[in-house]
Amino acid sequence: MITCFIRYEIDPFKREEFATYARNWGQAIPRNGADLIGYFAPYEGSATTAYAAYHIDSLAAYEAYRARLAADPLGIENYEFARKERFILKEDRIFLKNVSGPHAKGVQF
Numbered sequence: 001m002i003t004c005f006i007r008y009e010i011d012p013f014k015r016e017e018f019a020t021y022a023r024n025w026g027q028a029i030p031r032n033g034a035d036l037i038g039y040f041a042p043y044e045g046s047a048t049t050a051y052a053a054y055h056i057d058s059l060a061a062y063e064a065y066r067a068r069l070a071a072d073p074l075g076i077e078n079y080e081f082a083r084k085e086r087f088i089l090k091e092d093r094i095f096l097k098n099v100s101g102p103h104a105k106g107v108q109f
Contacts, residue, residue, distance in 0.1 A: 003037070004062065005053050007092045012047035014087035021087070022052070024078040029054055032068040032075070033061065048089070059095065 010018045022039030029036045035055040042050060056062045069075040082088050 001055055001057060002059070002062075002095045002097050003053055003055050004034075005094050005096060006051065007094075008050040008052070008088055009048050009090035010042075010050050011087045011089060012042070014085060015041060015047075017081075017085045017087040018050060021078060021082055022050075024074055024081070025052070028069060028072050028074040028078065032072055033065040062095075 008018070018041055022041065025039065026036060033056070037053040037055065040051045042048065056065060070079075
């Protein structure tokens with residue numbers, strides 16, 4: 001399992017457009033084969049930095065997922081929306097693997 005982290009630089013005056021974009025991916029990403037962790041928009045601090053993260057089984061699975069997403073009607077619509085509204089100024093993608101293992105939950109002291 002790998003996790004894709006996307007760092008966006010967004011137009012600070014188009015945060016609502018980014019939120020719409022994120023909600024659309026919230027529907028399209030899971031139905032096309034990735035486990036969406038979420039989209040995160042500016043709240044405090046930087047007004048231009050946003051993130052998204054999702055899990056996928058492998059880079060091969062990622063390639064197949066991207067092809068399905070590009071053919072998905074909502075995916076097509078969302079790509080066009082971002083292109084037309086130009087609220088994304090920059091996008092960087094990195095794939096990381098969790099190496100810390102299982103995490104303790106409910107630890108009591």
